[in-house]
Amino acid sequence: MKLFIDTANVEHIKEMADLGIISGVTTNPSLIAKEGRDFKEVIKEITAIVDGPISGEVISTDADKMFEEAKEITKIHKNMLVKLPLTEAGLKATKLCKEAGIKTNVTLVFSSNQALMAARAGATYVSPFVGRLSDTLHDGIEVVADIKRIFDVHNLDTKIISASIRNPKQLSESALVGADIATVPYDVLKKSITHPLTDKGLKAFLDDWNKTFGDKK
Ligand code: G3P
Numbered sequence: 001m002k003l004f005i006d007t008a009n010v011e012h013i014k015e016m017a018d019l020g021i022i023s024g025v026t027t028n029p030s031l032i033a034k035e036g037r038d039f040k041e042v043i044k045e046i047t048a049i050v051d052g053p054i055s056g057e058v059i060s061t062d063a064d065k066m067f068e069e070a071k072e073i074t075k076i077h078k079n080m081l082v083k084l085p086l087t088e089a090g091l092k093a094t095k096l097c098k099e100a101g102i103k104t105n106v107t108l109v110f111s112s113n114q115a116l117m118a119a120r121a122g123a124t125y126v127s128p129f130v131g132r133l134s135d136t137l138h139d140g141i142e143v144v145a146d147i148k149r150i151f152d153v154h155n156l157d158t159k160i161i162s163a164s165i166r167n168p169k170q171l172s173e174s175a176l177v178g179a180d181i182a183t184v185p186y187d188v189l190k191k192s193i194t195h196p197l198t199d200k201g202l203k204a205f206l207d208d209w210n211k212t213f214g215d216k217k
Pocket of ligand 1: 006026027028127129131132163164165183
């Protein structure tokens with residue numbers, strides 16, 4: 001499973017890109033608004049940091065206007081994916097994008113049937129929202145597992161991005177059920193890197209070394 005970072009914060013993207021762990025970036029209107037900066041400017045900076053798929057989301061709700069926005073978004077950089085919501089208009093825009101050779105990430109997916117619709121409309125990626133599902137009485141990971149099974153059984157080549165990841169457990173479970181990608185917030189990436197036993201073990205190694213050799217390398 002590949003890792004994308006789910007943020008529009010350029011410093012956080014740079015920090016994680018320098019570790020070599022992320023191969024793409026997802027943004028949404030809320031994440032862009034949180035940074036309070038111009039959409040195109042932020043996206044351009046991100047494309048200079050990460051050489052992989054970068055999702056930028058449309059804000060129109062009408063299919064033709066979504067398609068117009070999609071064309072503008074892809075003009076920013078060759079790595080741009082257009083994020084479209086799973087609505088009837090979003091599906092129609094997905095089809096138009098597919099016909100125009102524009103790659104899409106269909107977002108706000110909460111069921112396996114919605115994912116199937118997106119795949120049939122020609123989506124390059126679908127983004128089931130694990131965290132938001134699990135915030136309710138549903139099991140977000142089970143939805144990802146169902147989508148994976150359906151796509152495999154029916155030979156659909158749409159890729160699954162496990163999105164709205166809230167904690168390291170959801171990240172690990174996404175990998176176990178076969179999501180192609182997980183898009184992960186900065187704080188969950190940080191939490192997934194560290195382990196108290198790693199810190200404790202490293203301290204013991206260095207203390208033992210220093211006791212015998214002092215600061216000799
Ligand atoms: O990628 C979708 C994601 O940004 C939504 O996350 O935490 O707002 O549910 P969240």
